[in-house]
Structures are given as structure tokens and as C-alpha cells.
Amino acid sequence: MRVSGQRRSTIKDVAEAAEVGVATVSRVLSGTGSASPATREKVLAAAARLDYRPSALGRNLRRQRTGGIGLLVPDITDPFYGRLTDGVLTCAQSAGEPVMIGTTRDDPEREAQLIGSLIEESVERVIAVPSGDGEMWGPAFRAGLSVVFAERPVQGRENIPTVVADDRTGVRTAVEYLAGLGHRRIAFLSRHGQAQRVRAFREALDALGVPVDEELIVRAHSSRDSAYAAASGLFQHRPDLTAVLAGGNMLGEAAVLAAKELDFRVPRDVSLIMFDDVPWAELCYPPLTVISQPAQDMGYRAAELVLREGRRSRTVTLPTELIVRGSCGPRR
Amino acid sequence: MRVSGQRRSTIKDVAEAAEVGVATVSRVLSGTGSASPATREKVLAAAARLDYRPSALGRNLRRQRTGGIGLLVPDITDPFYGRLTDGVLTCAQSAGEPVMIGTTRDDPEREAQLIGSLIEESVERVIAVPSGDGEMWGPAFRAGLSVVFAERPVQGRENIPTVVADDRTGVRTAVEYLAGLGHRRIAFLSRHGQAQRVRAFREALDALGVPVDEELIVRAHSSRDSAYAAASGLFQHRPDLTAVLAGGNMLGEAAVLAAKELDFRVPRDVSLIMFDDVPWAELCYPPLTVISQPAQDMGYRAAELVLREGRRSRTVTLPTELIVRGSCGPRR
DNA sequence: GCCAGATGTGGATACGTTTTCATGAATCTC
DNA sequence: GAGATTCATGAAAACGTATCCACATCTGGC
Numbered sequence: 001m002r003v004s005g006q007r008r009s010t011i012k013d014v015a016e017a018a019e020v021g022v023a024t025v026s027r028v029l030s031g032t033g034s035a036s037p038a039t040r041e042k043v044l045a046a047a048a049r050l051d052y053r054p055s056a057l058g059r060n061l062r063r064q065r066t067g068g069i070g071l072l073v074p075d076i077t078d079p080f081y082g083r084l085t086d087g088v089l090t091c092a093q094s095a096g097e098p099v100m101i102g103t104t105r106d107d108p109e110r111e112a113q114l115i116g117s118l119i120e121e122s123v124e125r126v127i128a129v130p131s132g133d134g135e136m137w138g139p140a141f142r143a144g145l146s147v148v149f150a151e152r153p154v155q156g157r158e159n160i161p162t163v164v165a166d167d168r169t170g171v172r173t174a175v176e177y178l179a180g181l182g183h184r185r186i187a188f189l190s191r192h193g194q195a196q197r198v199r200a201f202r203e204a205l206d207a208l209g210v211p212v213d214e215e216l217i218v219r220a221h222s223s224r225d226s227a228y229a230a231a232s233g234l235f236q237h238r239p240d241l242t243a244v245l246a247g248g249n250m251l252g253e254a255a256v257l258a259a260k261e262l263d264f265r266v267p268r269d270v271s272l273i274m275f276d277d278v279p280w281a282e283l284c285y286p287p288l289t290v291i292s293q294p295a296q297d298m299g300y301r302a303a304e305l306v307l308r309e310g311r312r313s314r315t316v317t318l319p320t321e322l323i324v325r326g327s328c329g330p331r332r
Numbered sequence: 333m334r335v336s337g338q339r340r341s342t343i344k345d346v347a348e349a350a351e352v353g354v355a356t357v358s359r360v361l362s363g364t365g366s367a368s369p370a371t372r373e374k375v376l377a378a379a380a381r382l383d384y385r386p387s388a389l390g391r392n393l394r395r396q397r398t399g400g401i402g403l404l405v406p407d408i409t410d411p412f413y414g415r416l417t418d419g420v421l422t423c424a425q426s427a428g429e430p431v432m433i434g435t436t437r438d439d440p441e442r443e444a445q446l447i448g449s450l451i452e453e454s455v456e457r458v459i460a461v462p463s464g465d466g467e468m469w470g471p472a473f474r475a476g477l478s479v480v481f482a483e484r485p486v487q488g489r490e491n492i493p494t495v496v497a498d499d500r501t502g503v504r505t506a507v508e509y510l511a512g513l514g515h516r517r518i519a520f521l522s523r524h525g526q527a528q529r530v531r532a533f534r535e536a537l538d539a540l541g542v543p544v545d546e547e548l549i550v551r552a553h554s555s556r557d558s559a560y561a562a563a564s565g566l567f568q569h570r571p572d573l574t575a576v577l578a579g580g581n582m583l584g585e586a587a588v589l590a591a592k593e594l595d596f597r598v599p600r601d602v603s604l605i606m607f608d609d610v611p612w613a614e615l616c617y618p619p620l621t622v623i624s625q626p627a628q629d630m631g632y633r634a635a636e637l638v639l640r641e642g643r644r645s646r647t648v649t650l651p652t653e654l655i656v657r658g659s660c661g662p663r664r
Numbered sequence: 665g666c667c668a669g670a671t672g673t674g675g676a677t678a679c680g681t682t683t684t685c686a687t688g689a690a691t692c693t694c
Numbered sequence: 695g696a697g698a699t700t701c702a703t704g705a706a707a708a709c710g711t712a713t714c715c716a717c718a719t720c721t722g723g724c
Contacts, residue, residue, distance in 0.1 A: 008475070010709095010710055010711085011710065011711065011712095012710080015674090020673075020674080021673065021674035021675070022674080022675090022710090022711085022712095023673070023674055023675075023676095023712080023713075023714095024672085024673060024674070026711065026712055026713080027672095027673090027712090027713095030711095030712075032712085032713090033672090033713090034671065034672065034673095035672070035673085036671090036672060036673090039672080039673080053448070053451065053452050054452070054710085054711075055452070055454065055709090055710050055711070056398075056452050056453045056454060056711095057389075057392050057393045057396070057398065057453075057454050057709075057710065057711085058393060058679095058709075058710025058711035058712085059710075059711050059712075060389050060392075060393075060679095060711085061389045061390060061392075061393045061678095061679050061680070061681090061709085061710075061711070062678080062679055062710075062711045062712045062713085063679085063711085063712075064389070064679065064680095066388075066389065068432075075418075076408070076414055076417050076418050076421065077411070077414050077415055077418045079409070079411065079414070082408050082409050082411070082414050083409055085408050085433075086407075086408050086409050086435065089408065089433070089434065089435050093434065093435070093446075096449070098432050098434070098449060098453060099432065099433055099434070100400075100430050100431065100432050100433075101417075101421070101431055101432075101433045102421065102425065102430070102431070103418065103421050103425070114425075116385070117428070117430060119385065120385050120386070120387070120388050121388045121389075121430060122387065122388065122389050143340070224611065253611055253612065253615065256615050257614065257615060260615075278612075279556065279585055280585065280610075280612030280615065280616060282589065283585065283588050283589060283592075283612065283615075283616040283617075284612060284615040284616045284617065285615075285616065285617030342679095342680060342681085343680065343681065343682095344680080347704095352703080352704080353703065353704035353705070354680090354681085354682095354704080354705090355682080355683080355684095355703070355704055355705080355706095356702085356703060356704070358681070358682060358683085359682090359683095359702095359703090362681095362682080364682090364683090365683090365702090366701065366702065366703095367702070367703085368701090368702060368703090371702080371703085386680085386681075387679090387680055387681070388681095389679080389680065389681085390679075390680025390681035390682085390709095391680075391681050391682075392681085392709095393679085393680075393681070393682095393708095393709050393710065393711090394680075394681045394682045394683080394708075394709055395681085395682070395709085396709065396710095
């Protein structure tokens with residue numbers, strides 16, 4: 001049996017109980033303005049007695065903005081975005097800020113819709129892994145949102161603060177490692193939103209004097225199915241490749257699976273490096289050599305950036321690291 | 333260069349532009365009440381012309397409630413909760429409802445804090461994987477929140493709608509499968525919040541006439557470190573065990589890792605079954621036999637339940653399934 | 665003991681929406 | 695065609711808060 005007649009006490013109730021005006025209560029509780037110790041005491045006591053909690057609704061309307069931060073990620077099921085989200089939540093929760101989350105599935109239309117929804121809610125701080133192009137974010141900026149991009153920069157919005165991993169160095173390290181083992185026909189399994197890494201991949205090959213074979217650069221969408229299709233297609237179409245660099249953990253997963261089903265032995269037949277270190281990389285057979293990325297840190301830093309809007313720091317680049325396990329061997 | 337002087341147009345602007353009253357605009361746009369086709373047209377045109385989007389702030393204050401749903405999970409990094417969250421988001425986004433997410437880390441205090449925050453925001457619909465006991469939720473019910481629990485029931489709140497997996501059947505299936513392979517000394521690696529499964533584990537052993545060895549029932553907290561410590565401790569302390577049932581994917585992960593480091597061969601030395609099917613289960617060596625749980629479905633159903641508050645459906649139990657791969661063998 | 669300034673205080677207003685209520689017009693009933 | 699009923703409509707109130715502004719009280723300086 002629930003007593004639903006219990007009205008929440010408002011600032012007015014507190015004012016009456018403390019025998020002061022509502023303005024005074026507001027000042028005392030929000031810490032702004034001045035108040036004598038005596039009234040201060042009265043107000044605090046009354047608020048505690050009535051178990052008063054200020055209504056975010058009233059405050060938001062008055063202030064014309066919703067506290068908290070909006071978070072847009074492609075897929076919360078991807079461990080990378082899971083860790084990124086965790087970082088955002090850790091920072092936001094310690095700052096007492098609520099987080100509104102939405103998944104874009106890397107679909108620009110969906111992203112636009114979510115942006116609209118955030119504007120409607122007057123959320124003014126947004127962290128996003130962008131899937132659309134720069135224009136898509138026009139309405140957001142026009143509405144005065146302060147935005148921080150994570151994982152991917154968006155072309156034409158270079159002035160927007162962005163937190164990324166050091167893709168160039170990460171890719172170069174991986175390619176050099178593979179080349180050092182004698183590999184020349186190296187494939188890159190990439191995903192929507194990894195233009196940066198594809199570019200770095202070409203550059204790294206160029207620098208080593210290895211000709212770029214465009215057929216070995218494959219792009220998938222952000223889903224397990226698409227990743228598997230891409231990996232499987234790659235192995236079947238180009239069985240002459242000797243090494244694969246997977247652009248993310250789902251792509252790595254797909255590569256391992258496809259290799260297994262097509263009876264490519266790792267690392268005897270094909271060497272494999274995966275972007276993003278995940279717990280199972282150590283568990284699978286053979287243990288996967290990876291380029292780790294500080295996903296959780298990325299989220300945390302992005303949240304810091306979006307909360308302290310004052311600083312005009314442009315782009316934060318976080319280091320990656322090659323972790324050698326057992327999935328790479330000399331060219332067969 | 334951003335033009336920040338752009339004020340968002342309000343319902344009043346639309347009313348003026350359409351030469352009608354604000355009440356009429358509200359009625360037309362929200363679809364409630366009646367309006368003549370002519371005015372209807374005028375209002376719609378004016379709204380489109382001004383690019384009007386109703387402010388959620390004003391509406392929320394007037395309605396005395398925030399739309400959308402709050403979601404409380406222990407750890408967004410755990411693939412199980414990732415999929416559950418995905419289910420919630422899928423349902424919520426197709427209903428146009430925003431989702432506020434928070435992570436409890438299975439800490440009741442943190443949970444209480446998050447509940448308080450939701451009340452402050454006047455969020456009235458909450459989906460939670462509860463970590464605290466029934467009392468903790470008192471304030472939420474008193475505030476009139478409609479709550480749906482997921483994954484775990486909470487004792488003393490049996491009248492609250494809850495979506496769970498069929499733990500009893502799942503555990504029994506696993507135990508019977510192991511017993512059928514000849515195993516008697518079966519350990520259960522469990523986690524905070526799995527009282528239900530522990531009970532089912534005892535029942536299943538009882539039913540088979542296998543004596544319950546309390547030392548083989550281990551409890552960990554909801555973190556990778558704790559899971560690993562529990563698994564490692566179990567193997568070292570009781571090397572006589574022949575099979576392990578892991579209560580979740582992190583526990584399974586820990587068991588695989590600990591077994592590997594202590595040179596227990598799976599399944600020769602020890603058989604392993606894990607609750608929760610995850611993509612890497614197929615990739616690791618040997619591929620893991622699992623009890624799959626419909627995590628995404630769970631989230632989706634919970635969201636459905638919390639959105640259609642009308643129905644007074646109590647508890648939804650979703651089926652689990654034994655998926656045999658390669659991590660179980662006959663007793664050595 | 666009087667004025668300038670500082671300080672504490674509360675009334676009133678605005679934020680944008682939904683909903684109630686009253687009013688006038690239009691339609692229907694017999 | 696007169697009364698009854700429905701319909702469309704807009705003015706106004708309310709939601710809970712923060713802040714502007716005016717007023718009252720107090721402090722210190724001469």
C-alpha cells in the first residue's frame with residue numbers, strides 16, 4: 001500500500017516553516033548571495049526537517065538549461081564504447097551530473113534525431129562519437145551546445161575540442177612490427193569512422209616502401225555481422241595475404257572467427273594484430289597481439305573537457321601501446 | 333563564428349505568427365483537444381516556418397514529471413549489462429524516450445545516491461539492477477516512481493515488476509549436464525546479487541543426491557579483480573574440484589585465466605561452464621560451454637514494462653539455454 | 665547624531681508549457 | 695424558429711525555481 005498523496009515539499013514550504021521568504025531560502029541553499037548566520041541556521045533546519053530537495057524541473061526552467069551531459073555512442077555493446085562510457089560516467093557522477101545516453105548505430109540520421117532530442121531537453125553539454133559529417137552538427141552549435149567529440153575528429157569542425165587515440169603512431173607501430181616480421185601483403189580491416197587510421201595505414205606502408213594494395217583495405221559497418229562478412233570476404237578473396245590489422249575489437253573478433261572457420265592458422269598462416277585491448281584477447285587461442293587504447297581515459301577526459309568549458313583546449317591525443325602476445329609470426 | 337543571439341522560438345512566437353492563442357497552438361501540436369482544419373493548418377505552417385520545437389523544460393515543469401527513463405546498472409563495462417542497456421535503449425529510443433544512465437558498482441550507497449538524483453530530476457520511470465535491499469528503495473516508492481527490476485529480484489519487494497532469467501532451470505541444466513559427465517565436486521563461482529542462483533545450485537545438487545560442499549561456493553564482488561581473486565583462490569585452495577560453474581561472463585573469464593596460469597587444463601583437468609554467452613566464448617581455447625541468457629531481451633522487456641505502466645504484470649522470466657562447446661569433459 | 669555605504673531580506677517577476685474555464689459561434693432537435 | 699447541445703477558441707492560472715529590485719536595518723566615519 002503506497003501513500004501517493006505525499007506531495008514533495010517545495011521551496012515555499014521551507015520558507016513558511018523557516019518564517020522567511022522564498023528568495024532567502026533559495027540563496028541559502030544554493031550558496032549564492034548573503035544571509036545572516038541566524039536565518040541560515042533556520043533555513044537549513046527547516047529544509048532538513050521537511051526533507052526538502054530542490055526540484056530540478058523548476059531550476060532548469062528558470063535557468064533555461066538542463067544540467068548534466070548527453071552522450072552519443074555508436075554501440076554500447078562494443079566493449080570499447082562500454083569503457084568509454086564508463087569513463088564518462090565516472091567523471092560525471094563524481095561531479096554530480098546526470099548523463100543521458102543514446103546509441104547512434106553509426107547512422108547519421110539517427111544521430112541527427114538524437115541531437116534534436118537533446119536540444120529539446122535543453123541539454124547543453126554533449127560528448128559524442130560522431131558518425132555524421134560536420135553539417136549534421138550545425139543545429140547543435142546553433143543551439144549553443146558545447147560539444148566534445150571522442151574517438152574520431154569530424155572534418156570541418158577542427159575547432160571543436162576532441163579526444164582521440166594516437167591513431168597515426170598506433171597504426172605505424174603495428175605496421176612496422178608486421179613488416180619487421182617480413183610481411184608485405186598486410187590487410188587493414190576497418191570500420192565506418194576510421195578514415196584517420198586508413199590514412200595512417202597508407203602512410204605507414206609508403207614510409208616502408210611497401211606498395212599499397214587497395215583491395216586489402218576493407219571497410220565494414222559497426223555491427224558484428226558486417227565485421228564478420230568483411231573479414232570472411234577478405235580471407236576468401238585474397239588468400240595470399242599474410243597479415244591482418246583489425247581496426248577494432250569487433251573486427252578482430254570477426255577476423256579470428258573467420259580465420260578459424262576457413263582454417264587459416266594464426267599465426268602460422270596469417271598474423272593478426274587488433275586495435276583495442278580487451279580482456280578476452282589474452283584468453284583466446286593464440287593470445288592476441290594488440291594495440292591498446294585508453295578508452296576509459298578517453299571518456300573521462302572528454303567529460304572533464306565538457307564540464308570545464310572555460311578552457312579552450314583543442315584536441316587531446318592519448319597514447320596507444322603495442323602489446324605483443326602470440327598472434328603474430330614471421331611471414332610463412 | 334557562432335551566432336549565439338539566436339533565441340529559440342517559443343510557443344508564444346508561434347501563436348503570434350499564426351494569429352491564434354497559445355492554448356490553440358499547444359492543442360494542435362500535442363494532438364490533444366480539437367481544432368478546426370483551418371487553424372490547424374495555420375499553426376502547423378507557423379511552427380514549421382519558425383522551426384519551433386517545444387521545450388521539454390516547460391512541459392516537464394507543467395506536468396510535474398520528467399519524461400524518459402532512468403537506468404541503473406552495476407557496471408556498463410560488463411558485456412551482460414552492455415547488452416541489457418542496449419535492449420533498454422532500443423525500446424526507449426523507438427518510443428522517443430530519453431534514458432538517464434548511472435552505474436552503481438553494486439554499491440548500495442552509490443545506488444541510494446543515484447536514486448536520490450533521479451528523484452531530484454523528477455524522473456518517474458526507473459529500470460534498475462538492484463544492489464541494495466528493499467529498504468533502500470523506500471524513498472523511490474514514496475516519491476511515486478514506477479520501478480522495474482532487472483536480472484535480480486529484491487527480497488521484500490515481490491510486488492514490483494521484475495524481469496529475470498530463469499536461473500533455477502539454467503543452473504539445474506548446467507549441474508545436471510556436469511553430473512551426467514561424472515562430476516561430483518562442482519564449484520560455483522558466484523557474484524554479489526546471485527543469491528537466487530546459489531540457492532538453485534544447492535537445490536540442484538540436492539536433487540541429484542550430491543552433498544553440498546560449502547567451500548566450493550565462492551562469492552566475488554562485481555569487478556574483474558575480485559572475480560580473478562575468487563577464481564584463483566578457489567583453484568589453489570581446492571585443487572580436488574573437477575568442474576566449475578561460473579555465474580557470469582566475468583567470472584568465467586577469471587576462471588579461464590586462473591586455470592591457465594595455474595596450469596589446469598580445460599577440460600582435461602577441470603570442466604567449465606559459464607553463465608552468459610558472449611562472443612569471445614567461441615573464440616577462446618577451448619570454446620566455452622555456456623548457459624546463454626537473453627540480456628538484450630531482458631532490457632527490452634523491462635523498458636516495455638516500465639513504459640506501459642497500466643499492466644500490472646508481476647514477474648517476467650526469460651528462458652536460458654545450454655550451448656555445448658568444448659569446455660566440459662568426463663571426470664578425470 | 666546625521667549621512668553614506670554595506671548588508672540582509674522578501675515581494676514580484678519570468679522561464680515555457682499544459683490545462684481549466686468561460687465565452688461566443690455553430691449545429692442539432694423537435 | 696427557439697432552446698439545447700456541441701464545438702472552437704483564447705485568457706489566465708499553475709508548476710518550482712532563481713534573480714532583480716526595492717526596502718529596511720545596521721555599521722562606521724565625521
